[in-house]
Amino acid sequence: MAKKKGQHLVPACYLNSFVADASQLNNDNPRFQPGIYVNSNLLDAGWKMKGVNHDDFKRSYFYTLPEDEPDNPSIENFLCGVEQSYRKNLTKLQNEELDNQLISFISYFMTIQYIRVEKFIDNNQASWDQIGEWCDAFSGSNTYSSLFNNFVKNKYRLLI
Numbered sequence: 001m002a003k004k005k006g007q008h009l010v011p012a013c014y015l016n017s018f019v020a021d022a023s024q025l026n027n028d029n030p031r032f033q034p035g036i037y038v039n040s041n042l043l044d045a046g047w048k049m050k051g052v053n054h055d056d057f058k059r060s061y062f063y064t065l066p067e068d069e070p071d072n073p074s075i076e077n078f079l080c081g082v083e084q085s086y087r088k089n090l091t092k093l094q095n096e097e098l099d100n101q102l103i104s105f106i107s108y109f110m111t112i113q114y115i116r117v118e119k120f121i122d123n124n125q126a127s128w129d130q131i132g133e134w135c136d137a138f139s140g141s142n143t144y145s146s147l148f149n150n151f152v153k154n155k156y157r158l159l160i
Contacts (some may be wrong), residue, residue: 003071006058009117011079013086015052059118065150075153082112124152 008015018036035051050056063075089105092098114120128151135144 004064004073004076005060005070006053006055007060007062007064007073007076008058009062010057010113011083011086012052012057013083014113015057017090019052020049062118063116063153065153079112079116082109121152125150128152 015036019034020037021034033051035049035054037047037049038056039045039047061070061073063079064070064073065075068074085105086109089102089109092102093106128148129145132145132148136142
């Protein structure tokens with residue numbers, strides 16, 4: 001079984017900043033793990049606490065490209081590298097130790113968070129799929145649909 005199957009859409013290092021203080025609940029149930037209060041997208045259900053590693057925050061092989069090895073997905077490895085620097089930089093930000101490098105990292109981190117989510121990737125990929133279909137219709141071939149397959153995820157490789 002692949003080690004990097006469950007890939008966070010929102011990184012655990014970021015989610016950990018929002019974990020609820022549930023020390024009282026922990027006394028009642030020693031197996032209890034604190035989490036984050038979440039609701040449905042439509043806000044039509046009650047709030048529920050879910051752990052940082054809950055399936056709602058992850059997708060199986062979401063960033064893994066067809067040419068990646070299951071235990072060595074290039075995009076997930078890249079994102080993990082960026083996430084490892086997050087806590088140190090967040091602490092500097094909280095201590096108001098501002099400098100150009102910190103501001104640059106936080107801007108970069110937040111930009112990555114915006115473009116790594118399902119909705120962004122799916123919407124952009126749909127646009128590239130449509131462009132591929134139009135080019136194929138114009139050229140009479142199937143070349144462009146294949147070329148633009150996983151185009152958005154492949155653009156992450158430019159960040160690496």
